[in-house]
Amino acid sequence: MSQGLTIGELAARTGLAVSAIRFYETHDIVKPVRNAGGHRRYGRADIRRLSFVMAAQRLGFSLAEIAPHLRRLADHKGPSKADWTRIGRDFRREIDARITALEDLRDKLDGCIGCGCLSLSACALYNPDDIKGAEGTGPRNLAGMGP
Known part of the structure; x- marks a missing residue:
């Protein structure tokens, strides 16, 4: 990660508040490096990680359910196709279970x-x-x- 993105640049790219990015950092979703001046610098892969978190949360997944998947990814490197396939497969199972539960709820309501x-x-x-x-x-x- 040569110079990396500042937290403000990452916020602008993701639409998240700086405070939200810092919150996600405490949950190991993003792991910035520090430059010589001690400032956080984020990789471009962090845009994708945060975007994935935002999309998964819109589907009703909690951060506690999302974070373990992202913690298994290599730091400071974009996720590979195999990484996204594995994560997608895991979430697909949970989404299918939620759909079944919602259908059951609808039918019994x-x-x-x-x-x-x-x-x-x-x-x-x-x-x-x-x-x-x-x-x-x-x-x-x-x-x-x-x-």
């Missing part, structure tokens, strides 16, 4: 969700006398813990 409210006439059939309450808290059926 108009019925008893096993919450114990007993406000629907169907609750008398699916959850009479709040029997689901003995199994734990929350929407037991929607959480995949019931019929």
Whole structure:
């Protein structure tokens, strides 16, 4: 990384605030080097890393879910095609699982969700006398813990 990008240049390229870039730095998403004057300098690969984080977060992934994938990449070097293929495969599995869960939620949403409210006439059939309450808290059926 010859001179690298300043944090302001990286912010301008990604649309992130400087404070957000520093936050991502604390999570090892980007790892700047210091120049002779002690200033941070970022590589062009950091644009891609931050852009990936932003896209994954828009899909509902938390930083805790994203960061481990990016920590496995080589520092100060752009990810290879194989790196992105591996990361994409891992995220695709999680996205598919989320799609399945959302479809299940959609299909069960108009019925008893096993919450114990007993406000629907169907609750008398699916959850009479709040029997689901003995199994734990929350929407037991929607959480995949019931019929």
